[in-house]
Amino acid sequence: WLDTVFGAQRMTYPRLSLARSDINTASSMAKRLNRPIVAINFGVGENPMKRVGDEFERSLVRQLVSAGNTIILDRGAGEDETRRADAVIKHASESLSARVIEIDEGNLADLLSRDSIDGEIIVWSGRIGLLAALISESDLYIGYDSAGQHIAAALGIPLIDVFAGFSSPRMPERWQPTGTAEARVVVIDKTPEANTIADVFAQAQELLNSRRH
Numbered sequence: 001w002l003d004t005v006f007g008a009q010r011m012t013y014p015r016l017s018l019a020r021s022d023i024n025t026a027s028s029m030a031k032r033l034n035r036p037i038v039a040i041n042f043g044v045g046e047n048p049m050k051r052v053g054d055e056f057e058r059s060l061v062r063q064l065v066s067a068g069n070t071i072i073l074d075r076g077a078g079e080d081e082t083r084r085a086d087a088v089i090k091h092a093s094e095s096l097s098a099r100v101i102e103i104d105e106g107n108l109a110d111l112l113s114r115d116s117i118d119g120e121i122i123v124w125s126g127r128i129g130l131l132a133a134l135i136s137e138s139d140l141y142i143g144y145d146s147a148g149q150h151i152a153a154a155l156g157i158p159l160i161d162v163f164a165g166f167s168s169p170r171m172p173e174r175w176q177p178t179g180t181a182e183a184r185v186v187v188i189d190k191t192p193e194a195n196t197i198a199d200v201f202a203q204a205q206e207l208l209n210s211r212r213h
Contacts, residue, residue, distance in 0.1 A: 013179055016154040018133050025108060026133035032117040033070045036208055039138040039157075041074040041131075041148040042088070043081050049165025050144045052188055052196050057084065058091040059197045060142070064204065065098050065120045072134050074148070075125045085123070092121055105130070139211045140204060145175060153179030158207045160200055164188035182207065 002008065030037060042057050044050040051057075061071055075085045092098040101119035103111060104126045111117060124131055132151050135141055141152035141159040145166075152159040158181045163172045165188075176185045184203055188196060 014150070014154040016132060016151060018136065019129060022130045022133035023136070025112070025130065026137045028112050029108075029117065029122075029134070030137035032112070032114060033122075034116060035068060035070040035120075036140075036211070037072060037138040038064050038069045038204065038208070039072045039074070039135045039141045039148075039152070041076065041141075041143040041146065042084060043074070043076040043146050043148065044144050044165075045146050046078070046080075047165060048080075050146070050163075052144075052162060052164055053193050054084070054087065056193050056197050056200075057088050060200060060204075061088050061092050061121070062095055063197075063201045065092055065096055067205065069139075069208070070119070071121045072138060073121055073123050074131055075123055089121060089123060096120070140207050142200065142204060145172075149177045149183070153177035153181070153183050156180045158182045158211065159184070160203055160207070161185045162188065162196070162200060182210075 040061065064071060073085060073088065075082055089100055093100055098120040099118060100121045100123060101117065102123045102125065124134060135152050135157055136155045138157055141149060141157050143149050143162065145161060145163045149159050149161040156179055159177060161177055161183065163185050166172055172185055172187050177183045186196070186200055
C-alpha cells in the first residue's frame, strides 16, 4: 500500500540492529558447534490456537537432530512455554540419547572457553537480544507465528513460519515475515499433524541443503 501511494522504486526490508557484544558471543558459540544450526522457538504469545501440537514439536526436533543438525531451542517465557520446551528436550534425550546443554548468561563464559560445544540441543534461557544474535548465526529458523520469525526475516536468515489458529484466511498473507532470505509459510488449516511434521521437515531439509551449496 505504501509503495502504491508513494511510488517506491525498490523494496524496503525490515532491519534489526544487535548489540556488538551479543553478536560476538553468538559468533563464538556458532564456531564451536561444527554442525548446521537450526534455531527453534515454539512460543505462541499466550495464544494456544497457534500451536500444532505436542507430537509436532517433539517429532520435528527429533528428526532434525537425527539428520545431523544442532538445535538452538529457546525455552520461551512463562510456565506453559517452559513446560512444553522441557517435554521436547526430554523426548529427544530419551529417544535419541541427544546431548543437551542448558545455557544462560551465567554460564556462557565457561561454555565459550571450550574448543568445541558437544551437544545436539542447546537450550537458551534468557533475553531476546542474545536469542536474536543466536538466530543470526543459524542456518534456519523454525517457529509458530510470533516474534521469532520476524526477527529471522529481518536478519536475513531462511525460515519456516508455521501458521495456525488464524481467524481469517487473509491473516497468513498479511502477517507473514518479509526479508532478504527465503521465508516459507506453512499454513495449517485442518491438516493432520503427521502431514504437517513431514511437510515442515522436508522443507527444512531443502532449505538447509541449499545453504550448503
